[in-house]
Amino acid sequence: MRRVIVLLAVLCVCDGVKFGQLCSGNSNNRRRTSDTWGEGRYGARRGNRDHKGLDIVCSDGSTVLAPFDVTLEGGLTVYSDPNKAAINRGINLRGEGLCFKLFYVRPDRTSGSVRKGQRIGTMLPMQEVYPGITSHVHVQMCDRTDPTPYFN
Structure with a gap:
């Protein structure tokens, strides 16, 4: 009897992927830390639930950019x-x-392709809803896993 051993390697296409600049005025994707409204890290408590994204600082009205080539x-x-x-x-x-x-x-458009660094839209007026919060873009993976590893 002859045995055949099969080795299977799984490689994630996303290994090594890092988000480029998301917001004008925040070239290194500085994260929202703690403020009177809570923390911006993945897994932070939000009352009876966990925060399922990562908050990247972005001033109200700023331009939001494609972090790499994307499809809208x-x-x-x-x-x-x-x-x-x-x-x-x-x-x-x-x-x-x-x-x-x-x-x-507020997206400029909702379909098509955008190259890395090109404008996607505008940061909405977060201070109107949450006065005193550190305004931010919330990044959430579609499967709700932690996006933190994709940021430097």
């Missing part, structure tokens, strides 16, 4: 609460083997 896959609604209408937009994106969402962004 439609807009999204962040909240069902009408009191948060001012920041209730975002966009679904895919690129470098990753599927992710950016919250609190």
Whole structure:
């Protein structure tokens, strides 16, 4: 009887992928730390739930950029609460083997391709809804896993 051994290697297309600059004025993707509204790290407590994204500092009205070559896959609604209408937009994106969402962004368009560093949209007025918060773009992976490893 002859045995055949099969070795299977799984390689993630996303290994080594790092997000480029997301927001004008924040070239190194500085993260939101702790403020009166909470923490911006993945897994931080939000009342009875965990924060399922990573918050990247972005001033209200700033230009939001493509972190690498991406395909725009439609807009999204962040909240069902009408009191948060001012920041209730975002966009679904895919690129470098990753599927992710950016919250609190008014997209310039919601389909097509955008090259790394090109404008995707505008940061919405977070201070209108959460006065005193560190304004930020929320980055959430489509599968809700931790996006932190993709940032320097």
